[in-house]
Amino acid sequence: MKLVVQVKLLPTPEQAAAMEATLRACNRAANHVSWVAYESGTRDRNGLQKLVYADIKAVFGLSAQPAVRVVKKVVDAYSALAASLRAGRLGDPSSKRYRKATGSPVGFGPEAAQPFDDRCLSWQTDARTVSIWTVNRRMRGIRYTGSPDQLKTLAEYRRGESDLVRRGGKWFLIATCEVPDPEVYEPTDWLGVDRGIVNLATTSDGTNYQGRGLTRYRRWQARKRAELQAKQTRSATRRLTRRSKKEQRHATHVNHRISKEIVSIVQRTGRGIAVEELDGIRERVRLRRDQRGTLSSWPFHQLGQHLAYKARQAGVPFLEVDPAYTSQRCPRCGHIERANRPTRDHFSCRRCGLAGPAGHVAGVNVRNRARSAWVFVTTPVPAPT
Template sequence: MSLLSVKCKLVPDASTAEKLSRTVNQFANACNYALQVAHRDSVWNKFALQRAVYRELRERFGLTANLAVRVIARVGKRKGKKAKSFKPNSVDYDQRILSVNIEAETVSLSTVDGRVKIPMHIGEYQRQLLRTAKSIQGGVLVRKKGSWHIYLWCEHDDPPVINPNGFLGVDLGIVNIATDSDGEVYSGKHLNSVRHRYRRLRQKLQKKGTQSAKRLLKKISGKEHRFASHVNHRVSKCIVAKAQRTGRGIALEDLRGIRERVRLRKPQRATLHSWAFHDLAQKIRYKAERAGVPLVFVDPRNTSRECPACGHTERANRPTQALFRCVVCGYSGLADHFAAVNIGRRAAVIQPNAGAWNAAHGYHATCKPRTSVRGR
């Protein structure tokens, strides 16, 4: 079984929106109160924390029984993390306090002012996912910039995983978003130009500092992120479709912690920190799971310095960012392509133990319900 989070826009009237706002605010206040108690008394066990704060959550904040339990569950996840307060922007729901009518396009939610029924917009792709789901496990109500959305957690049967005939290696990068072992390049030129344009615009507006500049900064916030997410959706769909069509698995590098490991000059740091490799990897991951395509993460060390012809590994094999030329055998070509070939070969070697390797490195077969689907 896997969970997929399907995002739908809500269209509440003024009265219902006010009820939702009060619920979001009280939910956040209750979370902050429970968090204070948890830190003060070092109580993180679900049942112990419930005994300590449940009655207060019901009486002081006016939450229903199930909303109070959702507060305790959310706060319990903060164990070992910094005491950062919760913001009033979302509420967690389970099956008992959320129900969906797909045909009528409505969702029923529990609030501090009773149960409300809210119209919502469902696209054709979202409708298909909701209809084919075995069940809806719950969801998250989100308020953002005056708009309301519901993220519904849909439980789906995992498709049969294919027995791969080799692996499609994929090298993720900044100049080229991705390059596969077949030699296909997904250029990042347009995305990087958009990022640079927004970065320059933000710098100018922040330097100006007027009220109109601040309004414009607020207006353009999120545009760059949405554009990058759209590009990553498009690239991930192409990669997964190719692997499925050719009966291969997908191999990616395990790039976690790369921002801390890499040392760059100051002008290059902004480019590195805006590199959305994790987002692209997660999109490839959940799309591959839904298509039954095996996904393997491999050790990234020296994938771009190893010669795919003779195996010689040396820094001098990369005379430039784009070019690979082996100093021993003279084999040369596009560096990203050769890196992708090496990634695919490493995946083929660890394939028999891929499940154990991925589990040991924190990768699991079931995708967490955090990836939204909007017509992808």
């Protein structure tokens, strides 16, 4: 499996200035290449490289290999855009988002991430330093740091490109590591996980991971953003820039903590993890205007991704099951009715009287469906006679 490891660079002022100049030069070149690709309609790497390779080296001061990586970066950006358009993530061709995305070249900010291969950037894992090409000269001995687990994974499994990133005035390298998959064990049972907005996750064991703290944090951040935007001063703009993506990082941290705890529990008890398949839920539901912000900021997909990759990393079985009526079905008698859930937090079966927290009941239904689905998946198909 592929993992992404992020380490923090500790450059000297000279090294930081050289990396900043390199990042800005590469992104100026990328914007030029993007404009050529947009005007000419050329999207393949070899064809685009023939058009812009000489200009990148002569005008922007890049050497051969960084010039090639800039072209590849632009081609990948247009490929990602095309995939989003095909998947309908930007709406139909008549929508404003679709027209905005296709009406101009793909743009790159002055400090957008830049990929480097092993010819441009080399790792000295024993010394915890890197050597990186810059527009000034090759900078050697740039120190880096990270958690012990990250450093161990980086030293053993790093493969391919590494991205140079500047965020909040700090420098990072993001490396791709190919870690071998452990063998998935046969589960003794399943732990159903119901994901929600108020309660981020509720398991079939009855454990509830509430999202009230995250909701309050989001509201506080929204008020602060509104106050700073209303001031319309340079100082307020700088503070908004510093606060950017802080809320996103906080939500990611919460999801990491929840998923890590769930995976450790099922690994210790020999069970598997089952979640609802919620893809496309934002397109299926219709909400009031005051509810749209809450749904759009609901990090359910990220929590599912964290559970999936952490389970795979630990060799834990992972299943996605049909989400239909998991919050309305009685796990004891099987009766399905909307009235079984009189309130958001409470479940009460109209037939047999089973009652309890709605998230817990949904988690039990997810667990039961995983039991049936796993039997179907592991049952061998008989050979034709």
